[in-house]
Amino acid sequence: MNQLLVATRVFLGLVFVLSLGAKLRAPGGFAEFVGSVRGLVPRLPARTTAVVVVAGEATVVVLLAWTRTVSLGLGVALLLSVAFTVALWSAIRRGRRVSCGCFGASTTPVGPAHVVRNVVLTACAAVGLAAGPAGADTWGPGTATSIAAGAVAAGLVALTDDVVDLFRA
DSSP states (O other), rough: HHHHHHHHHHHHHHHHHHHHHHSSSTTHHHHHHHHHHHHHHSSSHHHHHHHHHHHHHHHHHHHSSGGGGHHHHHHHHHHHHHHHHHHHHHHHTTTOOOOOOSSSSOOSSHHHHHHHHHHHHHHHHHHHHHOOOOOOOOOOOHHHHHHHHHHHHHHHHTTTTHHHHHHOO
Protein backbone atom coordinates (compact mmCIF):
# COMPACT_ATOMS: atom_id res chain seq x y z
CA MET A 1 0.00 0.00 0.00
CA ASN A 2 2.94 2.35 0.55
CA GLN A 3 3.60 2.82 -3.15
CA LEU A 4 -0.08 3.37 -3.88
CA LEU A 5 -0.04 6.27 -1.42
CA VAL A 6 3.10 7.68 -3.07
CA ALA A 7 1.50 7.49 -6.54
CA THR A 8 -1.70 9.08 -5.23
CA ARG A 9 0.19 11.95 -3.57
CA VAL A 10 2.18 12.63 -6.72
CA PHE A 11 -0.87 12.35 -8.97
CA LEU A 12 -3.15 14.63 -6.96
CA GLY A 13 -0.35 17.01 -6.01
CA LEU A 14 0.64 17.53 -9.65
CA VAL A 15 -2.97 17.83 -10.84
CA PHE A 16 -3.60 20.59 -8.32
CA VAL A 17 -0.24 22.28 -9.06
CA LEU A 18 -1.00 22.28 -12.80
CA SER A 19 -4.51 23.56 -12.22
CA LEU A 20 -3.31 26.29 -9.87
CA GLY A 21 -0.47 27.28 -12.19
CA ALA A 22 -2.80 27.56 -15.17
CA LYS A 23 -5.01 29.98 -13.28
CA LEU A 24 -2.20 32.17 -11.95
CA ARG A 25 0.69 32.10 -14.45
CA ALA A 26 -0.73 34.35 -17.17
CA PRO A 27 -1.81 37.93 -16.49
CA GLY A 28 -5.43 37.25 -17.52
CA GLY A 29 -5.55 33.64 -16.32
CA PHE A 30 -7.40 34.29 -13.09
CA ALA A 31 -9.88 36.62 -14.79
CA GLU A 32 -10.62 33.91 -17.37
CA PHE A 33 -11.15 31.43 -14.56
CA VAL A 34 -13.57 33.83 -12.83
CA GLY A 35 -15.50 33.98 -16.13
CA SER A 36 -15.71 30.20 -16.35
CA VAL A 37 -16.87 30.01 -12.72
CA ARG A 38 -19.58 32.55 -13.55
CA GLY A 39 -20.80 30.26 -16.34
CA LEU A 40 -20.56 27.05 -14.34
CA VAL A 41 -22.17 28.19 -11.10
CA PRO A 42 -24.08 31.42 -11.82
CA ARG A 43 -25.81 31.43 -8.42
CA LEU A 44 -22.52 31.82 -6.54
CA PRO A 45 -20.40 34.99 -6.45
CA ALA A 46 -17.88 34.18 -9.18
CA ARG A 47 -14.83 36.05 -7.89
CA THR A 48 -15.23 34.81 -4.30
CA THR A 49 -15.80 31.25 -5.50
CA ALA A 50 -12.71 31.45 -7.73
CA VAL A 51 -10.59 32.71 -4.82
CA VAL A 52 -11.86 29.85 -2.61
CA VAL A 53 -11.03 27.32 -5.35
CA VAL A 54 -7.50 28.70 -5.83
CA ALA A 55 -6.93 28.77 -2.06
CA GLY A 56 -8.24 25.21 -1.77
CA GLU A 57 -5.97 23.99 -4.56
CA ALA A 58 -2.95 25.66 -2.96
CA THR A 59 -3.89 24.10 0.38
CA VAL A 60 -4.02 20.62 -1.18
CA VAL A 61 -0.57 21.08 -2.73
CA VAL A 62 0.99 22.21 0.56
CA LEU A 63 -0.70 19.51 2.64
CA LEU A 64 0.26 16.71 0.24
CA ALA A 65 3.89 17.85 0.28
CA TRP A 66 4.33 17.05 3.97
CA THR A 67 4.06 13.50 5.26
CA ARG A 68 2.35 14.53 8.49
CA THR A 69 -0.48 16.33 6.65
CA VAL A 70 -1.11 13.89 3.80
CA SER A 71 -4.42 12.63 5.17
CA LEU A 72 -5.71 16.17 5.57
CA GLY A 73 -4.53 17.03 2.05
CA LEU A 74 -6.30 13.99 0.64
CA GLY A 75 -9.45 14.98 2.52
CA VAL A 76 -9.39 18.51 1.10
CA ALA A 77 -8.69 17.10 -2.38
CA LEU A 78 -11.67 14.78 -1.96
CA LEU A 79 -13.99 17.62 -0.96
CA LEU A 80 -12.81 19.89 -3.78
CA SER A 81 -13.14 17.12 -6.36
CA VAL A 82 -16.69 16.34 -5.22
CA ALA A 83 -17.59 20.04 -5.44
CA PHE A 84 -16.04 20.31 -8.91
CA THR A 85 -17.91 17.20 -10.07
CA VAL A 86 -21.24 18.55 -8.81
CA ALA A 87 -20.64 21.94 -10.48
CA LEU A 88 -19.75 20.33 -13.82
CA TRP A 89 -22.63 17.85 -13.70
CA SER A 90 -25.05 20.65 -12.84
CA ALA A 91 -23.84 22.80 -15.75
CA ILE A 92 -24.21 19.88 -18.16
CA ARG A 93 -27.70 19.01 -16.91
CA ARG A 94 -28.79 22.62 -17.32
CA GLY A 95 -27.41 22.71 -20.86
CA ARG A 96 -24.81 25.42 -20.22
CA ARG A 97 -22.21 25.58 -22.98
CA VAL A 98 -19.29 26.86 -20.93
CA SER A 99 -15.68 25.83 -20.74
CA CYS A 100 -14.17 24.58 -17.53
CA GLY A 101 -11.04 26.72 -17.29
CA CYS A 102 -9.66 24.20 -14.81
CA PHE A 103 -6.30 23.92 -16.54
CA GLY A 104 -6.18 27.30 -18.24
CA ALA A 105 -7.98 28.85 -21.17
CA SER A 106 -10.17 26.38 -23.00
CA THR A 107 -12.80 26.50 -25.71
CA THR A 108 -14.00 22.95 -25.08
CA PRO A 109 -17.43 23.00 -23.45
CA VAL A 110 -17.81 20.93 -20.31
CA GLY A 111 -19.04 17.44 -20.98
CA PRO A 112 -19.08 13.90 -19.64
CA ALA A 113 -15.29 13.56 -19.96
CA HIS A 114 -14.83 16.39 -17.47
CA VAL A 115 -17.20 14.72 -15.02
CA VAL A 116 -15.35 11.41 -15.44
CA ARG A 117 -12.03 13.21 -14.87
CA ASN A 118 -13.31 14.63 -11.59
CA VAL A 119 -14.81 11.32 -10.50
CA VAL A 120 -11.36 9.79 -11.05
CA LEU A 121 -9.80 12.55 -8.92
CA THR A 122 -12.40 11.93 -6.21
CA ALA A 123 -11.81 8.18 -6.30
CA CYS A 124 -8.05 8.69 -6.17
CA ALA A 125 -8.33 10.86 -3.07
CA ALA A 126 -10.56 8.24 -1.44
CA VAL A 127 -8.13 5.45 -2.36
CA GLY A 128 -5.26 7.49 -0.95
CA LEU A 129 -7.13 7.92 2.32
CA ALA A 130 -7.82 4.18 2.43
CA ALA A 131 -4.24 3.25 1.47
CA GLY A 132 -2.89 3.97 4.88
CA PRO A 133 -2.23 6.55 7.54
CA ALA A 134 -0.10 9.59 6.89
CA GLY A 135 3.53 8.61 7.07
CA ALA A 136 2.92 5.14 5.65
CA ASP A 137 4.36 6.09 2.25
CA THR A 138 8.01 5.53 3.03
CA TRP A 139 10.59 5.32 0.26
CA GLY A 140 11.24 1.81 -0.89
CA PRO A 141 11.35 -0.51 -3.88
CA GLY A 142 9.03 0.76 -6.56
CA THR A 143 8.99 4.37 -5.39
CA ALA A 144 10.40 5.68 -8.68
CA THR A 145 7.77 3.74 -10.60
CA SER A 146 5.02 5.12 -8.33
CA ILE A 147 6.26 8.68 -8.85
CA ALA A 148 6.41 8.18 -12.62
CA ALA A 149 2.93 6.64 -12.73
CA GLY A 150 1.48 9.51 -10.71
CA ALA A 151 3.18 12.09 -12.92
CA VAL A 152 2.02 10.49 -16.19
CA ALA A 153 -1.55 10.18 -14.90
CA ALA A 154 -1.51 13.85 -13.82
CA GLY A 155 -0.33 14.89 -17.28
CA LEU A 156 -3.17 12.97 -18.90
CA VAL A 157 -5.72 14.55 -16.58
CA ALA A 158 -4.39 18.04 -17.36
CA LEU A 159 -4.80 17.28 -21.07
CA THR A 160 -8.45 16.19 -20.79
CA ASP A 161 -9.64 18.81 -23.30
CA ASP A 162 -6.96 17.80 -25.82
CA VAL A 163 -7.75 14.10 -25.43
CA VAL A 164 -11.48 14.80 -25.89
CA ASP A 165 -10.75 16.91 -28.99
CA LEU A 166 -8.52 14.16 -30.39
CA PHE A 167 -11.26 11.54 -30.18
CA ARG A 168 -13.98 13.96 -31.24
CA ALA A 169 -12.20 14.68 -34.55
